[in-house]
Amino acid sequence: MSKITRRDFIKIVSRVLPATGLAVTIAPIVAYFYPSNLEDSPTEPVRVGRIDELPENESKTVLFGRYPAIVVNTSQGLRAFSAVCTHFACIVKWNKEIGQFACPCHAGFYDPIDGHVISGPPPRPLASIPFNIVNDEIYIGGFIRNRRD
Numbered sequence: 001m002s003k004i005t006r007r008d009f010i011k012i013v014s015r016v017l018p019a020t021g022l023a024v025t026i027a028p029i030v031a032y033f034y035p036s037n038l039e040d041s042p043t044e045p046v047r048v049g050r051i052d053e054l055p056e057n058e059s060k061t062v063l064f065g066r067y068p069a070i071v072v073n074t075s076q077g078l079r080a081f082s083a084v085c086t087h088f089a090c091i092v093k094w095n096k097e098i099g100q101f102a103c104p105c106h107a108g109f110y111d112p113i114d115g116h117v118i119s120g121p122p123p124r125p126l127a128s129i130p131f132n133i134v135n136d137e138i139y140i141g142g143f144i145r146n147r148r149d
């Protein structure tokens with residue numbers, strides 16, 4: 001078995017430390033620009049508001065964990081999605097004139113019924129979020145944990 005000399009040790013440390021520092025520095029930046037849509041979802045349901053406050057073709061955006069979620073009352077009922085665009089993570093808005101979610105950054109458009117990409121560069125649909133209505137109040141997320149209780 002060969003011994004590691006002081007010089008070898010310093011060489012190893014001088015290579016490992018910068019790589020570790022670089023990874024520690026870059027990881028939060030990458031996570032900021034490329035958030036995984038629902039990874040940081042809250043475990044408890046998030047209240048959106050009263051159902052009568054959301055007439056047909058209106059939407060409401062709420063904070064869902066670290067990222068916003070958008071709930072829209074479509075002609076086929078309520079739908080809830082992560083508002084984080086799957087292209088470069090801009091926040092999509094509800095465009096009631098055309099009845100689609102629109103991303104202002106690179107003109108990505110999403111379908112409000114299932115979140116699929118209608119046009120533009122987004123590679124994936126918007127992430128759907130389960131919702132529930134309790135006593136005329138809309139709640140999103142948090143139901144998987146509740147089912148186990």
Ligand code: FES
Nearest residue numbers: 085087088103108
């Ligand atoms: S970030 Fe949404 S289309 Fe590019």
